[in-house]
Amino acid sequence: SEHSQIVQVVCGDAFARERHINSIDILKIDVEGFEFQVLKGLENMLPSVKILYIEFGFSKADSHHTYLPDLMQYLSIFGFES
Numbered sequence: 001s002e003h004s005q006i007v008q009v010v011c012g013d014a015f016a017r018e019r020h021i022n023s024i025d026i027l028k029i030d031v032e033g034f035e036f037q038v039l040k041g042l043e044n045m046l047p048s049v050k051i052l053y054i055e056f057g058f059s060k061a062d063s064h065h066t067y068l069p070d071l072m073q074y075l076s077i078f079g080f081e082s
Helices: 012-018 035-040 068-076
Strands: 024-029 049-054
Touching: 024 035, 035 068
Parallel strands: 024 049
Antiparallel strands: none
16 A cells, blocks of 8 residues: 655755755755756755755656756856766
């Protein structure tokens, strides 16, 4: 049988603000195609991230997946390079 669980979701900027986190040394994201949504919730913190590791998958069948060049262009705004 399948089990469901309710979880609280909070954007990364709010999480960091509530915990007085001013910078992030390493940020790992593995969100199955929802990279832009997570990163947009971290826009205030992204300039302070030293290393950003994103688990990225390629799939033609999944229409919600992020297009890699778009992701790279977005991250370049914050000074990230591949």
